[in-house]
Amino acid sequence: MKRPWQGQVEPPLLTTVPRHDPHNPLCPGATRANGEVNPHYEGTFLFDNDFPALQPDAPSPGPSDHPLFQAEAARGVCKVMCFHPWSDVTLPLMLVPEIRAVIDAWASVTEELGAQYPWVQIFENKGAMMGCSNPHPHCQVWASSFLPDVAQREERSQRAYQSQHGEPLLMEYGRQELLRKDRLVLTSEHWLVLVPFWAVWPFQTLLLPRRHVRRLPELTPAERDDLASIMKKLLTKYDNLFETSFPYSMGWHGAPMGSEAGANWDHWQLHAHYYPPLLRSATVRKFMVGYEMLAQAQRDLTPEQAAERLRALPEVHYRLGQK
Amino acid sequence: MKRPWQGQVEPPLLTTVPRHDPHNPLCPGATRANGEVNPHYEGTFLFDNDFPALQPDAPSPGPSDHPLFQAEAARGVCKVMCFHPWSDVTLPLMLVPEIRAVIDAWASVTEELGAQYPWVQIFENKGAMMGCSNPHPHCQVWASSFLPDVAQREERSQRAYQSQHGEPLLMEYGRQELLRKDRLVLTSEHWLVLVPFWAVWPFQTLLLPRRHVRRLPELTPAERDDLASIMKKLLTKYDNLFETSFPYSMGWHGAPMGSEAGANWDHWQLHAHYYPPLLRSATVRKFMVGYEMLAQAQRDLTPEQAAERLRALPEVHYRLGQK
Ligand SMILES: O=P(O)(O)O[C@H]1O[C@H](CO)[C@@H](O)[C@H](O)[C@H]1O
Ligand SMILES: O=P(O)(O)O[C@H]1O[C@H](CO)[C@@H](O)[C@H](O)[C@H]1O
Numbered sequence: 037m038k039r040p041w042q043g044q045v046e047p048p049l050l051t052t053v054p055r056h057d058p059h060n061p062l063c064p065g066a067t068r069a070n071g072e073v074n075p076h077y078e079g080t081f082l083f084d085n086d087f088p089a090l091q092p093d094a095p096s097p098g099p100s101d102h103p104l105f106q107a108e109a110a111r112g113v114c115k116v117m118c119f120h121p122w123s124d125v126t127l128p129l130m131l132v133p134e135i136r137a138v139i140d141a142w143a144s145v146t147e148e149l150g151a152q153y154p155w156v157q158i159f160e161n162k163g164a165m166m167g168c169s170n171p172h173p174h175c176q177v178w179a180s181s182f183l184p185d186v187a188q189r190e191e192r193s194q195r196a197y198q199s200q201h202g203e204p205l206l207m208e209y210g211r212q213e214l215l216r217k218d219r220l221v222l223t224s225e226h227w228l229v230l231v232p233f234w235a236v237w238p239f240q241t242l243l244l245p246r247r248h249v250r251r252l253p254e255l256t257p258a259e260r261d262d263l264a265s266i267m268k269k270l271l272t273k274y275d276n277l278f279e280t281s282f283p284y285s286m287g288w289h290g291a292p293m294g295s296e297a298g299a300n301w302d303h304w305q306l307h308a309h310y311y312p313p314l315l316r317s318a319t320v321r322k323f324m325v326g327y328e329m330l331a332q333a334q335r336d337l338t339p340e341q342a343a344e345r346l347r348a349l350p351e352v353h354y355r356l357g358q359k
Numbered sequence: 360m361k362r363p364w365q366g367q368v369e370p371p372l373l374t375t376v377p378r379h380d381p382h383n384p385l386c387p388g389a390t391r392a393n394g395e396v397n398p399h400y401e402g403t404f405l406f407d408n409d410f411p412a413l414q415p416d417a418p419s420p421g422p423s424d425h426p427l428f429q430a431e432a433a434r435g436v437c438k439v440m441c442f443h444p445w446s447d448v449t450l451p452l453m454l455v456p457e458i459r460a461v462i463d464a465w466a467s468v469t470e471e472l473g474a475q476y477p478w479v480q481i482f483e484n485k486g487a488m489m490g491c492s493n494p495h496p497h498c499q500v501w502a503s504s505f506l507p508d509v510a511q512r513e514e515r516s517q518r519a520y521q522s523q524h525g526e527p528l529l530m531e532y533g534r535q536e537l538l539r540k541d542r543l544v545l546t547s548e549h550w551l552v553l554v555p556f557w558a559v560w561p562f563q564t565l566l567l568p569r570r571h572v573r574r575l576p577e578l579t580p581a582e583r584d585d586l587a588s589i590m591k592k593l594l595t596k597y598d599n600l601f602e603t604s605f606p607y608s609m610g611w612h613g614a615p616m617g618s619e620a621g622a623n624w625d626h627w628q629l630h631a632h633y634y635p636p637l638l639r640s641a642t643v644r645k646f647m648v649g650y651e652m653l654a655q656a657q658r659d660l661t662p663e664q665a666a667e668r669l670r671a672l673p674e675v676h677y678r679l680g681q682k
Contacts, residue, residue, distance in 0.1 A: 044487035089650070089657050103524075104532055105556060159649035164367035167646025176649065184654035201426075209427055233428060287653035311652050323490025326482035326499065327412070329634050330610035331507035334412050 046165055046319045053124045053171045061086070062172035064121045079134070080141040081118040082177075088114035090178055112153060112180035117141060119173040126162070126173050126281055128271035128353055135264035142288065143253045143260075145177050150251075150293030153179035155187050158252075163283025165313060165321065183292060190289055191304075198303035206305035210244045219339050221346045222269055226262040229270050231343040236333035238315045238322050239277065239342050241270065243308040250304045251290035270310070273349040280318035286310045369488055369642045376447045376494045384409070385495035387444045402457070403464040404441040405500075411437035413501055435476060435503035440464060442496040449485070449496050449604055451594035451676055458587035465611065466576045466583075468500050473574075473616030476502035478510050481575075486606025488636060488644065506615060513612060514627075521626035529628035533567045542662050544669045545592055549585040552593050554666040559656035561638045561645050562600065562665050564593065566631040573627045574613035593633070596672040603641035609633045 061068045064076045069086040090112030097107040119138050120130055127135060142158050149156045160175035161168040183191060197205035213219055213230045221241060222229040232242045243266070249255060255263065274282035288308050291301035315322040315336060327334060350357070384391045387399045392409040413435030420430040442461050443453055450458060465481050472479045483498035484491040506514060520528035536542055536553045544564060545552040555565045566589070572578060578586065597605035611631050614624035638645040638659060650657060673680070 044490070102535060104528070104535060155654070157650060157654045159653050161646070161649040167367070167648040178650055178654070180654075185656075186652075186654050205427070212425060212427060285649040285652050287649060289653070309653060323484070325490040326484040326608040326610060327480060327501055327507075329509075329608050330482050330612070330632060331478070331480045331501070331503075331509050333508075 044323075046321060055122045055124045057123060060123060060170065060172055062116070062118050062170055062174055063123060077118065077121055079137045080120075082115055082141065082145060085114035085116050085176065090114050090180055108182070110180060110182060112178060113149065115145065115149075115177040115179075117145065117175050117177060119175070123172040126271070126275075128268055128275050129355070130173075130268075132261070132264045132268055135267055136260055139252075139255070139260045139263055143255065146251060146288075146290070146293070147253045149177065149179035150253075150297060152294060153181060154292045154294035154296065155180050155183050156293060157184065157187075157287060159285060159287035161285050163281065165283040166285050168283075187289065187292070191292070194303040194305070204248060204303050204305045206244060206307060207248055210246065210305075219343045221273070221343050222266055224262050224266045226259045227266045229266060231339040231346070233339060235339045235342070236324070236328075236335060237311045237313065238335070238337055239274070239312050239346060241310045241346075243267075243270070243310070245306055248302075249306045250301050251293070251306055252288060254306075269351045272351055272353045273346050274310075274312060276349045276354050277345070278314055278318040279354050280314075282312055282314065284310050284312035367646075369644060378445045378447045380446060383446060383493065383495055385439070385441050385493055385497055386446060400441070400444055402460045403443075405438055405464065405468060408437035408439050408499065413437055413503055431505070433503060433505060435501060436472065438468065438472075438500040438502075440468065440498050440500060442498070446495040449594070449598075451591055451598050452678070453496075453591075455584070455587045455591055458590055459583055462575075462578070462583045462586055466578065469574060469611075469613070469616070470576045472500065472502035473576075473620060475617060476504060477615045477617035477619065478503050478506050479616060480507065480510075480610060482608060482610035484608050486604065488606040489608050491606075510612065510615070514615070517626040517628070527571060527626050527628045529567060529630060530571055533569065533628075542666045544596070544666050545589055547585050547589045549582045550589045552589060554662040554669070556662060558662045558665070559647070559651075559658060560634045560636065561658070561660055562597070562635050562669060564633045564669075566590070566593070566633070568629055571625075572629045573624055574616070574629055575611060577629075592674045595674055595676045596669050597633075597635060599672045599677050600669070601637055601641040602677050603637075605635055605637065607633050607635035 056063055058066055060066055064074055066074050068074065074081065074083070090110060092111055092113055094109050094111045096109040100106045119127065120134060127138070146156050146158070156177060156179045158175060158177050194205045201208065210228050214223070214228065219230045219233065220228065221231060226246055228244045228246060229241050231240060245255070245259060247259070271282070274284070286308055288306070290306040291304035313321040322336060324333065379386055381389055383389055387397055389397050391397065397404065413433060415434055415436055417432050417434045419432040423429050442450065443457060450461070469479045469481070479500060479502045481498060481500050517528045524531065533551050537546070537551065542553045542556065543551065544554060549569055551567045551569060552564050554563060568578070568582060570582070594605070597607070609631055611629070613629040614627035636644040645659060647656065
């Protein structure tokens with residue numbers, strides 16, 4: 037953390053995003069790349085990504101002729117979900133009932149796409165620094181015909197832990213963190229937020245339900261309301277840390293679905309990962325480069341230091357407090 | 360590749376780095392953070408990183424009280440190697456004999472630190488976009504008391520392939536790519552450069568010796584001269600791709616060393632990975648974010664398309680051609 041920094045400084049954020057821009061394809065009433073016109077939506081709005089990375093009818097690469105050259109078809113669908121009709125808000129600036137509507141939409145799309153696909157990845161890239169190509173508040177949903185790499189690793193670890201210890205890994209993990217306390221950021225009736233023991237990003241967090249819940253659609257109305265409220269608190273702390281609209285990538289992981297949804301997935305515990313890049317200020321980020329790419333991730337501050345800093349931050353947004 | 364881009368555009372590169380800046384701690388004659396004065400070096404210059412991430416005497420975290428909370432001491436040393444006394448050059452702008460001197464210095468530092476440590480990671484973060492905190496041409500060398508994650512995975516894969524097929528994985532892989540041709544970028548008497556079948560970064564490459572070589576110090580003088588020349592060609596193509604000083608992280612992987620250097624490591628083949636972030640232009644990069652962090656890497660162009668574009672580029676640097 038003491039290293040001199042002559043490296044990249046992030047460009048200042050767009051401070052003024054217009055509330056409505058008829059040329060922004062995510063806005064209500066705008067015309068998208070495929071010619072469709074968006075409805076004048078008032079809450080969330082889900083539609084097919086006009087530039088999908090996964091397609092339902094992707095061709096098969098055919099049989100391989102060599103053990104080192106193995107390829108398989110990757111099929112799926114990509115959707116975009118707008119969180120709000122306005123371009124100039126973000127989740128921490130939205131009302132708790134508006135965030136609750138996003139959670140309900142996440143649960144529905146998981147159910148809908150999970151009927152056909154084994155993995156439904158909901159993720160939000162927030163901020164230009166995280167490759168987000170449009171400032172309107174939104175997330176993406178990519179459903180695939182296969183378990184992606186990270187899902188496979190989580191499946192293996194959780195299955196192995198359950199078979200060895202007789203309970204879900206993340207249930208025991210959450211319980212331990214509640215006892216140890218030094219990595220906790222927020223707790224509520226139904227949820228925990230903590231900087232995980234294994235965190236690699238400076239202010240990475242894990243969001244966990246207290247109850248054993250395998251997938252988003254299983255959440256009760258009370259758990260959803262409580263989730264909306266703890267998300268607002270976490271994201272407010274994030275924004276307050278460097279008094280900026282805090283960039284991150286986040287996403288949900290839950291038990292696989294599709295044709296094997298009915299199998300025993302009790303070793304899975306629903307959770308969300310938040311991966312934010314900022315390290316020292318609104319313009320100096322952590323770079324996962326040389327040593328990290330070629331050898332192993334390394335941190336610039338401990339998870340306990342990060343948790344302590346996040347705990348100490350106010351739960352009122354710096355932009356709302358000023359009013 | 361057709362997606363509209365309203366996202367982050369990288370700040371333009373520093374176009375004028377002064378050849379010598381007495382306040383830059385990497386320059387000859389400059390005073391470093393610890394008070395030492397650099398010699399007036401004329402070739403490469405190796406010194407201890409003043410802000411080391413690994414230290415030889417790191418304390419042990421003590422025994423763990425729980426299977427989910429396992430920690431181990433990470434010991435090692437971090438060095439910095441300047442490639443050249445001037446701040447305003449990069450490897451592709453250096454002369455072949457100057458690059459050869461860098462290769463010799465890489466081989467020596469591997470031998471020196473490998474006498475004590477099982478893993479010696481040489482890596483270069485080039486460009487501010489890749490977290491490089493100083494524009495002076497340099498790389499880093501981090502030696503560790505343990506095999507880092509990526510080294511462990513390469514050890515497992517190469518060992519498994521050798522025991523199943525009776526020859527080193529990367530020897531067979533290189534031979535196959537020479538036959539298939541569509542992912543080759545450059546070939547020389549002793550070396551191959553290709554966009555690997557498994558590439559995730561748009562213009563990622565793998566640099567492989569043709570002969571079975573386990574570690575840098577084993578390279579013959581002829582192989583080192585040829586390496587200097589193929590590196591200059593590859594890095595010139597990279598700079599020519601978007602007419603910019605092409606950012607990347609690169610590093611060398613070879614057989615483990617330290618106290619077990621004498622064991623059988625014949626399944627290892629020396630190689631270098633180049634991970635460059637640029638995708639569409641000098642200012643629009645690939646972001647490894649949401650889906651990539653939470654699910655699986657996905658590419659925006661095929662390895663064959665990337666190799667074809669790199670093959671077609673001239674081997675004379677755009678800045679030297681203009682003269
Ligand atoms: O050592 P530097 O150049 O200050 O730091 C750079 O390389 C390190 C090793 O890859 C990274 O951990 C840092 O995030 C990066 O900024
Ligand atoms: O889909 P977008 O917002 O155009 O693209 C963004 O998210 C994708 C999924 O994480 C990444 O592959 C892209 O690199 C990133 O820019």
